[in-house]
Amino acid sequence: MSVSPVKRQKMESALEQLKHHTTVVADTGDFNAIDEYKPLDATTNPSLILAAAQMPAYQKLVDEAVAYGKKLGGSEDEQIQNACDKLFVLFGAEILKRIPGRVSTEVDARLSFDKEGMIQRARRLIDLYKEAGIGKDRILIKLSSTWEGIQAGKALEAEYGIHCNMTLLFSFAQAVACAEAGVTLISPFVGRILDWHVANGDKKTYEPSEDPGVKSVTKIYNYYKKFGYKTIVMGASFRNTGEIKALTGCDYLTISPKLLAELSKEHVKLTPMLSVKDAQACNLEKIHLDEKAFRWHHNEDQMAVEKLSDGIRKFAADAIKLERMLKVPAALQMLKVCMLLQAASSVERGCLDREKAGKAKPSQWLITGPYRLLTKIGNRFLKGKNLKAVSHISELRHGKQHVQNQEQEGESNLSPSSSTTFQLKYGKTFSTTAQRNLFRDRIDPIACVGFHCVDVQQEILENSCKLCLSL
Numbered sequence: 001m002s003v004s005p006v007k008r009q010k011m012e013s014a015l016e017q018l019k020h021h022t023t024v025v026a027d028t029g030d031f032n033a034i035d036e037y038k039p040l041d042a043t044t045n046p047s048l049i050l051a052a053a054q055m056p057a058y059q060k061l062v063d064e065a066v067a068y069g070k071k072l073g074g075s076e077d078e079q080i081q082n083a084c085d086k087l088f089v090l091f092g093a094e095i096l097k098r099i100p101g102r103v104s105t106e107v108d109a110r111l112s113f114d115k116e117g118m119i120q121r122a123r124r125l126i127d128l129y130k131e132a133g134i135g136k137d138r139i140l141i142k143l144s145s146t147w148e149g150i151q152a153g154k155a156l157e158a159e160y161g162i163h164c165n166m167t168l169l170f171s172f173a174q175a176v177a178c179a180e181a182g183v184t185l186i187s188p189f190v191g192r193i194l195d196w197h198v199a200n201g202d203k204k205t206y207e208p209s210e211d212p213g214v215k216s217v218t219k220i221y222n223y224y225k226k227f228g229y230k231t232i233v234m235g236a237s238f239r240n241t242g243e244i245k246a247l248t249g250c251d252y253l254t255i256s257p258k259l260l261a262e263l264s265k266e267h268v269k270l271t272p273m274l275s276v277k278d279a280q281a282c283n284l285e286k287i288h289l290d291e292k293a294f295r296w297h298h299n300e301d302q303m304a305v306e307k308l309s310d311g312i313r314k315f316a317a318d319a320i321k322l323e324r325m326l327k328v329p330a331a332l333q334m335l336k337v338c339m340l341l342q343a344a345s346s347v348e349r350g351c352l353d354r355e356k357a358g359k360a361k362p363s364q365w366l367i368t369g370p371y372r373l374l375t376k377i378g379n380r381f382l383k384g385k386n387l388k389a390v391s392h393i394s395e396l397r398h399g400k401q402h403v404q405n406q407e408q409e410g411e412s413n414l415s416p417s418s419s420t421t422f423q424l425k426y427g428k429t430f431s432t433t434a435q436r437n438l439f440r441d442r443i444d445p446i447a448c449v450g451f452h453c454v455d456v457q458q459e460i461l462e463n464s465c466k467l468c469l470s471l
Contacts, residue, residue: 014241015263017270018248025234025254026099029091030055033257034098037264041101043187043236043254045142045167046109046318049091053325061090066326076327083326084108084319085121089128096138104165105129106142109315118143118152126162140165140185144312145174147294154181165234168311171304173297175220177289178231185232187254188217190247191239192311196303208246209273212303213237218274221250225279227286241266249274 015037018024026039029052034042053062069083092103105125111117122141129139141156143149145166153164163184169175170193178186190213197212198204208214217235224233234252238244241262244253249272255263289297298304 011267011269013264014245014266014268014270015260018244018253018263021249021270021272022247023101023252024260025252026260027236027254027256028052029095030257031057031094031098033260034095037257037260039099039101039260041103041140041252041254042095042099043104043140043142043165044088044091044095045106046315046322049088050318050322050325052091053087053322058091061087061094062326065090069326080323080326084322085124085128087322087326089125089132092129092139093132093134096134102138102140102163104140104142106167106315107144108319109144109312110319112144112146112312113148115148115152115155118149119155122152122156122162122164123160126160136162139163142167142187144315145169145178145186145308146312147177147291150174150177150181150183153178153183157182157184167236168308168315170216170307171298171301172216172219172223173289173294173301174304174308175223176287177294179224179227179229180289183231185234185252186220187234187236188213188220189237189307189311190214190217190235190243191237192307193303194239194243196307200303208242211243211246214243214246217247217250219284221274222279222282223284225276226282226284245270246273248272 015024023041024037024039025041025043026034026037027043027048028034029044029048052058065083065087068086069079069081072079072082074082088105092105095103107118107121107125111121122143125141126136126139129136140163141153142165143153145168150166153166156162156164165185165187166174166178166183167187167189169178169186169188175186175188190211193213193216194206194211197206206212217233221233223229224231232251234254235244235247235250236254238253238255238259241259244255244259244263245268247253248270
């Protein structure tokens with residue numbers, strides 16, 4: 001239904017109306033988005049922290065976490081694990097300065113089938129928050145909704161008073177088990193349920209009320225309210241605002257900044273679609289699930305089985321990427337050794353070509369890797385080496401590319417703009433787009449002929465930028 005311009009000015013946005021019926025949570029690690037939309041709570045996960053940690057504004061937190069890991073000592077793996085835990089807590093602590101409620105901090109997904117491991121890591125995160133002056137009442141520990149994760153949540157709530165947010169929840173069996181465990185909150189994933197049905201069924205579009213994810217959360221909400229469970233239902237992982245509006249009245253909804261922005265611009269009347277009164281009148285029977293029954297009922301839901309395992313793998317993969325990013329000091333030392341050895345080589349279609357390497361001039365080096373790493377390489381190892389970095393700042397105007405050349409000598413201290421190119425010799429230019437301070441195109445191996453090449457990107461991140469150095 002269209003709304004006249006005059007009424008639109010008077011009517012609250014869809015986001016403001018939603019806040020009257022549902023607790024709105026920001027699903028982000030970006031402080032600016034939290035400041036803008038003013039949610040009560042905020043949620044994070046390894047993917048969100050990885051994305052935020054790559055933004056220039058948050059590099060101080062990354063450096064602080066790395067320093068903390070080194071300070072505690074131990075093996076490299078132990079230092080990286082401690083640095084990761086610290087980074088999650090640093091982001092959580094900063095978020096808590098901006099919200100009145102709680103922040104969710106996730107336990108490593110690789111512990112999803114290790115009950116004791118999850119308990120230990122959760123207690124460690126709470127201890128780190130305590131060191132930062134933050135009480136456990138403001139923290140929700142996120143755990144995967146495996147049987148082991150649900151039992152870990154039960155123990156953390158009952159024995160340690162640690163509140164838990166059960167994530168990666170796709171099946172009704174998971175929801176029932178979480179309610180019986182007495183956890184504080186669950187996060188059923190609306191959008192990922194829709195994704196599976198679109199990918200595996202004939203129907204490709206759904207009205208919000210018929211959306212499989214919306215129907216799943218509605219059933220869970222009704223079950224909890226009908227039988228008096230105190231566990232909070234927080235819909236998550238939305239694909240569009242239609243799903244969100246169809247769940248108006250749900251306890252909590254955690255929403256990405258993109259969809260928060262869309263809701264803030266919409267001026268349509270929202271009415272609660274979920275209510276305790278309707279839930280108590282619904283036709284649902286109470287069930288009990290022990291471990292055997294849980295595993296059987298969950299296994300009967302093909303979508304839930306596939307999406308749970310897929311979600312664990314994806315969160316684990318992003319945790320590994322984050323660890324690689326925090327291994328910068330070790331990578332810097334590795335590069336220093338390579339340079340001291342003068343390991344002349346060039347890359348031809350991804351392989352070392354010793355014959356062409358022999359023709360390389362000793363003064364020419366090509367080092368590839370993430371921007372932050374390359375900057376530290378320049379500042380730490382190349383001082384006094386007459387380092388020259390030639391960069392080209394490009395911008396598009398009227399369909400034409402205008403290039404401004406800049407040459408920097410001394411320390412490598414490049415500041416990437418929205419569009420930046422680094423130029424190699426022989427007039428070959430490689431253009432990339434800076435997105436979250438990462439340059440995503442890989443170097444053309446053919447153009448590397450004539451350079452000593454040291455590639456550190458595979459040891460740190462899959463994405464890379466390029467820098468031409470003359471020593």
